[in-house]
Structure formats: C-alpha cells, structure tokens
Amino acid sequence: MSRTPALLVRGADLAGGGAGDVLVVDGTIRAVGTDAAADAPAGVQRLDADGLVLLPGLVDLHTHLREPGREDAETIETGSQAAAVGGFTAVLAMANTTPVTDSAEVAETVLDLGRRAGYVDVHPVGAVTKGLAGQELAELGLMARSRARVRVFSDDGRCVDDARLMRRALEYVKGFGGVVSQHAQDPRLADGTACCHEGELSGRLGLPGWPAVAEETVVARDVMLARHTGSRVHVAHVSTAGSVEVLRWAKAQGIAVTAEVTPHHLMLTEDELAGYDPTFKVNPPLRPAEDTRALREALADGTIDAVATDHAPHVRQDKEHAFADAAFGMLGLETALPVVSTVMVAEGLMTWADVARTMSATPARIAGLTDQGRGLTTGAPANLTLVDPTRSHTVDRALSRSLSRNNPWHGRRLTGAVHLTMLRGQVTAREGLVWGATS
Ligand SMILES: NC(=O)N[C@@H](CC(=O)O)C(=O)O
Numbered sequence: 001m002s003r004t005p006a007l008l009v010r011g012a013d014l015a016g017g018g019a020g021d022v023l024v025v026d027g028t029i030r031a032v033g034t035d036a037a038a039d040a041p042a043g044v045q046r047l048d049a050d051g052l053v054l055l056p057g058l059v060d061l062h063t064h065l066r067e068p069g070r071e072d073a074e075t076i077e078t079g080s081q082a083a084a085v086g087g088f089t090a091v092l093a094m095a096n097t098t099p100v101t102d103s104a105e106v107a108e109t110v111l112d113l114g115r116r117a118g119y120v121d122v123h124p125v126g127a128v129t130k131g132l133a134g135q136e137l138a139e140l141g142l143m144a145r146s147r148a149r150v151r152v153f154s155d156d157g158r159c160v161d162d163a164r165l166m167r168r169a170l171e172y173v174k175g176f177g178g179v180v181s182q183h184a185q186d187p188r189l190a191d192g193t194a195c196c197h198e199g200e201l202s203g204r205l206g207l208p209g210w211p212a213v214a215e216e217t218v219v220a221r222d223v224m225l226a227r228h229t230g231s232r233v234h235v236a237h238v239s240t241a242g243s244v245e246v247l248r249w250a251k252a253q254g255i256a257v258t259a260e261v262t263p264h265h266l267m268l269t270e271d272e273l274a275g276y277d278p279t280f281k282v283n284p285p286l287r288p289a290e291d292t293r294a295l296r297e298a299l300a301d302g303t304i305d306a307v308a309t310d311h312a313p314h315v316r317q318d319k320e321h322a323f324a325d326a327a328f329g330m331l332g333l334e335t336a337l338p339v340v341s342t343v344m345v346a347e348g349l350m351t352w353a354d355v356a357r358t359m360s361a362t363p364a365r366i367a368g369l370t371d372q373g374r375g376l377t378t379g380a381p382a383n384l385t386l387v388d389p390t391r392s393h394t395v396d397r398a399l400s401r402s403l404s405r406n407n408p409w410h411g412r413r414l415t416g417a418v419h420l421t422m423l424r425g426q427v428t429a430r431e432g433l434v435w436g437a438t439s
Pocket residue numbers: 064096156157158183281282283284310312313328329330
C-alpha cells in the first residue's frame with residue numbers, strides 16, 4: 001500500500017458538523033474547513049465527497065482475531081482486512097487465543113503481526129488471569145511495560161468472578177492508567193449447558209437459558225469495586241436493561257465505569273432463535289425487545305459509552321451443530337457501522353457526531369490510545385472513514401474478508417455503507433475491497 005502524498009477530501013459532512021474539506025498531507029490532517037483547499041500543495045489529489053459523511057477512523061474495543069491458535073477461523077491479517085472494510089483504523093484484540101495473551105511475549109507477537117498486516121492498528125488486550133483460568137493474576141505489569149503497551153485487560157469469554165482477584169486487578173492497573181474490561185456473567189447463574197436468554201421463549205424452545213441477573217449482579221459488584229479501588233472498570237457487551245440501570249446509577253455517583261454495547265444487541269432480539277439457527281448463538285445472548293430498546297436509549301443518552309463489535313469468527317465445524325452444542329459468537333467488523341447507521345442514525349436516535357463519539361473518540365480514550373480517536377482536527381493522524389449515509393445494501397456473507405461465515409446479517413438490508421477507510425493517510429479499504437492488498 002502506498003501513501004497518497006496529498007489528498008483533499010471535498011464537501012463531506014464533517015462528522016455531522018456540516019460540509020467542509022479536509023486536507024491530508026504526509027499522513028496527517030493539515031487543514032479542516034471551508035478554506036482547507038487554500039493550503040493544498042500543487043498536484044494534490046481531490047476526492048469529491050459531496051453527500052458523504054467523513055468520520056474519524058473507527059476504533060473497536062472488542063475484536064477476536066483468533067491468532068495465535070485458530071488461524072483456520074481468522075488471522076490477524078484477515079481480521080484486520082475485515083476491520084478496514086468496516087471503517088476501522090484500530091482494534092483491540094481479545095486475549096482468548098491459544099496461547100492466551102497473558103504475557104508480554106504473546107502481546108508483542110500480536111502487535112507485530114498487526115503491524116505486518118498494516119490495515120489497522122492492532123492493540124492486544126491482556127488477560128486478567130493466567131490462562132484465563134481465574135486463579136492468579138497474569139503478568140499485567142510486564143504486558144503494560146512491553147512494546148505492546150497493553151492498557152486494556154480482559155478475560156473475555158470468561159468472567160473474572162473472584163471478587164478478590166477483580167479487586168487486585170483493578171488496584172494493579174490503576175498504577176499505569178489501565179482498565180479492566182469485564183465479561184459480566186456469574187458462572188453460578190449461567191452454568192455450562194445454558195445457551196440463550198432465560199425467559200418465556202427459552203422455555204418454549206426447550207433450550208436451557210441464563211437469566212439477565214447473571215450479568216447484572218456482576219456489573220453491580222464491579223462498579224462497587226471500582227468505587228472502592230478508585231480504578232477504572234469497563235463493562236464489555238452490556239445486554240440487559242437492568243445493567244443499564246446499574247450503570248446509570250454508578251455514573252451519577254461519579255464512579256469510573258464505562259460500558260460498550262454490540263451492534264447485534266442493538267438490533268437483534270431473542271426472537272431470532274425461533275429457527276434454532278446457531279448463527280444467532282452469542283454470549284451474552286440476544287435478549288427480549290425491551291432490553292434492546294433500553295440499550296438503544298442508553299447509547300443515545302451516554303449511559304453506554306461506546307459501540308464495540310465482539311467480532312467472534314468461528315469455522316463451520318464449530319458452528320454447525322444443534323443450537324445447544326454450537327460455539328458462541330458472530331461476525332461484526334464489516335457490518336458494525338451500517339447496523340449503527342440503520343438502527344440509531346436513520347431512526348433519529350443519534351447523529352453522526354454521536355457515531356464519531358461512540359465509535360472513535362470514546363473507545364480510543366477508554367483504551368488509552370493516543371494516535372487514534374483524535375477527530376477531524378489539524379495535526380491529528382489522518383485516520384478517516386468516509387461513509388455513504390443513504391446507500392442501502394443487502395449483506396452477503398460470501399463477500400466478507402473474514403475467514404469465517406457466521407454472519408447474522410446475511411440477507412439483511414442495511415442503510416449506510418463505508419465508502420473508504422484511511423490509516424495515517426493510506427487508503428486501506430474502498431467500497432468493500434481492501435485497497436492495494438498484497439494478498
Ligand atoms: N462473544 C461470543 O459469543 N464469543 C466469544 C467469547 C465469548 O464467549 O464471550 C468468542 O471468543 O467466540
């Protein structure tokens with residue numbers, strides 16, 4: 001991929017703030033606004049973006065890239081390509097790989113593979129406990145001080161359910177401005193066979209479920225631990241109205257808690273399970289419509305801070321089973337922006353400025369990234385996502401850059417499409433295709 005020396009993006013709606021131009025020179029935003037063209041050097045390339053929305057590059061707090069260990073489901077290269085196609089310029093790669101990212105060595109390997117792929121910045125998330133086993137803390141300090149500069153720690157896929165370990169982890173990461181991202185799910189209330197939301201529908205379908213309170217009790221405990229330690233806790237993939245209530249209360253108290261919601265929990269409900277299609281099996285599970293509504297409101301009013309994909313690729317052999325036996329997880333990187341556009345922007349619940357906040361600035365801040373999420377400002381790295389807000393398209397899972405096909409959006413019509421993604425002035429994806437790919 002070669003960097004465009006100078007590019008003038010003309011006439012885009014600048015993150016919901018009205019039409020203007022953005023001048024990119026040598027990978028940096030050089031000028032913004034109606035007179036940006038005046039600074040353009042001779043030979044500048046022009047990109048007419050009339051009718052398009054220009055966003056700061058999207059940042060995903062929650063991606064499973066599967067490498068090392070499950071390169072049959074996804075690699076850092078293919079996941080990075082999917083991210084670029086989806087408008088992302090940075091992703092946080094979850095630690096539940098094989099081996100687990102619980103040491104500086106694995107974290108640096110993930111960082112280096114991300115750099116080699118070059119489509120997005122890949123930041124490894126460190127495990128909270130060794131081997132995700134929930135018994136003893138991983139090498140948090142060594143990961144933080146490594147070249148990977150790990151700031152987000154999570155046992156995602158598993159809950160740090162031991163309150164003493166959670167307390168120690170929060171105390172530890174406070175020293176270097178880190179954050180613990182919790183997969184809130186009490187394992188005693190969500191036992192091994194549970195595979196969906198526990199409620200009237202699970203009873204009818206004959207599937208063992210786990211209740212909303214399994215999430216809510218852990219969220220409640222963790223905000224109190226955050227208050228006690230004065231440290232930062234982040235709640236991964238919030239999925240229930242009760243969790244939203246706890247978060248609202250905690251924020252009103254000034255407790256340092258942040259939270260993310262996935263596109264699938266904003267749009268899909270447990271009703272998808274009626275056909276027993278394991279594509280819709282995910283953790284946390286799809287919930288009833290009243291939860292979905294509460295999550296939309298909470299994202300719109302700031303109680304939930306960010307959108308995160310929980311992109312969870314799985315090979316066919318792990319997904320094509322009876323519902324109860326299939327793996328949890330669904331793809332999300334390529335469809336996140338279109339889903340948020342469809343369910344939040346087109347419905348009038350959020351503006352494009354809100355999208356820039358919840359999908360770029362805030363996730364970058366939560367993750368402690370300095371090179372991302374800085375918005376459309378002069379001097380910031382040119383991490384940019386150009387969106388066509390009105391273009392409708394039907395999702396086709398065969399067109400995905402991901403190695404996996406567990407795509408819950410297949411066949412669905414979404415409004416809003418990523419037109420182009422740029423990382424530090426380099427076009428990484430255009431119209432669903434990775435740009436200048438070497439493979
Ligand atoms: N979110 C998911 O449904 N799956 C995740 C981990 C998890 O089980 O949370 C995965 O790694 O596949």
